[in-house]
C-alpha cells in the first residue's frame with residue numbers, strides 16, 4: 001500500500017527531515033507493505049488545506065502547525081499562548097496535558113494524532129538591547145495572529161501584519177522594528193541583515209502535529225498499525241531532541257553572523273510575565289471547557 | 301428564459317467587479333493606516349484585522365462569480381487555430397465535443413465543491429486568522445459561481461444545438 | 475504502466491483537447507483528472523474541490539486583478555497615449571524606436587509586480603494598441619511583450635523567488651539582490667535584439683520623420699509626468715515601507731484613477747468598463763491557474779515529475795552535464811506545467827543533487843527563474859501567451875512563434891550565467907562583505 005503525505009515546510013527543516021525518517025522507519029518495519037511518499041513544502045496542498053484533505057481522505061495523513069486550529073477550540077492553541085510554557089520541560093508537560101484533550105477533539109473529525117514536535121522556543125529580535133518592557137514602547141511590532149496582536153498592544157507597541165516571506169524587506173524599510181520568532185526562522189530569513197540583537201525570552205514553544213485519518217488507519221492490518229504507532233513514538237522522541245539541538249545550533253549561527261545574543265534581564269522577564277498573566281485572563285474568558293481542562297491539568 | 305439567465309450572469313459579473321473594487325479599497329485603507337502610523341503613531345489602530353484573509357476571500361468570490369459572465373462574453377481562451385481551418389460541419393461537431401467535455405468536468409467540479417461546503421458546515425470550519433470567518437460562506441459563493449458556470453455551459457450547448465452551426469469561434473455571437 | 479508511457483498518454487490527451495478547442499483551463503483540469511483517476515489512488519473529486527478552493531483565495535494572487543485593473547484604467551485614460559507621445563522624441567533615433575517601450579516598460583513594471591502575467595497584462599494593455607496604431611510589425615510587438623514580460627518573475631519583487639526561497643530555506647533578500655544584474659542583463663539582451671533586427675531591416679520599423687530639438691524633447695516629456703508619478707508612487711510606497719508588493723497594486727489602481735481623472739477625458743462609464751474588462755481578464759487567468767494547480771497536484775500524486783527528476787539524479791552527472799540535462803528537463807516540463815508548479819514539484823529531488831555537486835543554491839535559484847521564464851512563452855501552456863491571447867484575440871500558437879526569438883535569448887541568458895556565475899553571485903557576495 002502506498003500513502004501520500006503532504007507537509008507544509010521545506011526539506012531542510014528538521015520537522016521534514018524527522019518525518020522523512022518516520023516514513024523510512026514505517027517502510028522498513030512493514031517490509032515495504034506501507035510506503036509513505038512525502039510531499040514537502042506544500043507541494044500537494046497549501047498549509048491551510050492539509051487538515052481538510054486528511055479529514056476527507058484526499059490523503060491518509062499530513063502535518064500542520066497545531067495552533068492554526070485555535071479558532072476551532074482554544075485547546076489547540078495553548079502552546080502558542082505567551083509565557084505559559086517557556087522551556088522544553090514545560091512544553092513536554094503541556095503536551096502531556098494537551099494530548100488527551102485534543103485527541104478527543106480531533107476524533108470528532110475522524111482524525112488521530114500520531115506525534116507532535118515543537119519548534120525551538122520563540123525569542124525577541126530588535127535593533128538595540130531591550131532591557132525592560134518599556135523599551136518596546138512605540139516600536140512597530142510584527143504580529144501574525146490575535147495573541148501577538150494583543151501582546152504588542154499590551155506592551156505599548158504597534159502591531160503590524162507582515163507575511164513571513166516579507167520580513168527582510170519590512171525591516172529594511174522600517175515597516176517593522178521588532179519581532180518574536182524562533183531562532184530557526186531568524187536564521188532562514190538571515191536576520192543579521194536587518195537586526196542587531198536577539199534575546200531568547202522563550203515566549204512560547206509552538207508545535208507541529210502529524211495526524212492520520214481514522215478510517216484509513218483502521219483499514220490497515222494490526223501489524224502495520226503497530227508499526228506506524230511505534231515509528232510515530234520514535235519520531236516524537238527524536239523530534240524533540242532535534243528541536244533542542246536546532247535551538248542551540250541556530251542561536252549559535254545567529255551569534256556567528258554578528259547578532260548580539262543576550263540573556264533577558266530579570267526586569268524584562270517580570271514585565272513579560274505580567275503581560276502573559278493579563279493575556280491569560282482574556283484567554284480564560286474566551287476558553288472552552290476543554291481548553292481550561294488542558295490548562296488545569298498543566299498547572300497541577 | 302435565455303435572457304433572464306444572461307441577466308443573471310451579468311449581474312454576478314458585476315458583483316465580481318464590485319468585489320475587486322472592495323479588495324482595492326480594503327488594501328488602500330490599510331496603506332493609509334500604515335502611513336498614519338508612520339507619521340502620527342498611536343492615533344488610529346495600526347491594522348485592519350485579517351485584511352489579507354478578507355482580500356483572499358473576496359478574490360475567490362470575484363473569480364468564481366465572474367466565470368459564467370466571462371464564458372458568455374468569450375473571455376475564456378481556447379486554441380481555435382486548428383479547428384477554424386475545418387469545415388463548418390466538423391467545427392460544429394468539435395464544438396459539440398468541447399461543450400460536452402466542459403459540461404462533464406464542470407458538473408463534476410460543482411458536485412464536489414458542493415460537497416466541500418457541506419463538509420465545512422458539518423464541522424463548523426473557520427479560517428485561522430485573527431478574525432475567525434466561517435469557511436462555508438466564501439466556499440458557498442465559490443460553489444454557487446461554479447454552478448452558474450455549469451448553467452452557462454449547458455446554456456451555450458443549447459444555443460449550439462438550436463443554431464445547428466458553430467458558434468464558439470465567433471465570440472461576438474455568444 | 476511505465477512512467478514514460480503514462481507521460482506520453484497524458485501529453486497526447488492534453489494536445490488533443492487543446493487542438494479540438496476545449497478551453498485551456500478545462501483541458502488542464504481534464505488531464506489532471508485523467509492522471510488522478512487512472513494513475514493514482516487518490517479520490518479525484520475531493521482533491522479537485524480542495525485544490526480549486528485552496529488556490530483561489532491566496533493572498534499573493536490578489537495583486538493580479540488589481541494590476542490588470544490598473545492597466546485597463548490607463549488604457550482608457552489619456553495617459554497611455556501621452557506616454558507614447560512623450561517618448562517618441564526620445565526614441566526617434568534609437569534602432570527599434572518605440573518597441574523599446576515594451577522592453578523597458580516591462581522591466582520597470584517588473585520592479586513593481588511579482589508576476590509575469592500581471593506585467594504582460596498591464597504593459598500590453600497600453601502598448602499593443604498604441605504600437606499597432608503606429609504601424610509596428612505584429613510579430614515584434616507580440617514577441618517583445620511576451621519576452622520582456624517574463625522579467626516580472628526575475629526582477630524583484632518576485633513571487634517565484636519567494637516560493638523557491640521558502641521551499642529551499644534560502645534568504646529571500648539575497649535571492650532578490652542576486653536577481654538584479656541578471657535582470658538587467660536580460661533586458662539588455664532583449665533591447666539589443668530589437669536594435670539588431672531594426673538595423674538589419676530598416677523597413678521593419680515605421681519611421682519618425684520629424685526631428686526634435688532638445689527643447690521640444692523636454693516639452694513633449696511633460697506628457698510623461700502623470701505616468702512617472704504613478705510609477706514613482708507605486709515603487710516609492712514599496713521601498714518606503716508603506717506597502718507590501720501586494721498592497722502596492724491597490725495603490726496603483728487608486729493613483730491611476732486619480733491621474734486619469736485629473737488628466738481629463740475620463741468618466742464613470744469608462745471606469746465601469748475598465749472594471750468589467752479587468753474582472754473578465756483576471757477571471758480567465760485565475761481559472762487557468764486553478765486548472766494548472768489541479769494538474770500540478772495530479773502530477774504530485776502520480777509522481778511523474780519526481781520520478782523523472784530522480785532518473786536524472788541516478789545518472790550521477792558532472793556539473794556541466796547535470797545543468798544541460800536539467801535545462802532540457804525544465805524546458806520540456808515547462809511546456810506543459812506552469813513555472814511555480816515545476817519548481818514545487820521537483821525541488822525535493824533536484825536540490826539534493828544540486829548541492830551534492832556543489833552548486834550555489836542562490837545561483838541555482840536565479841538559474842531556475844530564468845528557465846521558468848522560458849516556460850511562460852512556450853506552447854501549449856505558457857501564461858504570457860494566454861494573457862496576450864486574452865488581450866488581442868490572436869491565437870497562442872502565433873504569439874508563441876513571435877516570442878520564439880526571446881525564448882532563445884533566455885536560453886542565451888542561461889548560458890551566460892553558467893559561463894560567468896559572477897553575474898549572479900557578485901552582488902550578494904559584495905553586499906555580505
Ligand code: NA
Nearest residue numbers: 584587626631
Ligand atoms: Na518582479
Ligand code: NA
Nearest residue numbers: 808809849855
Ligand atoms: Na510553457
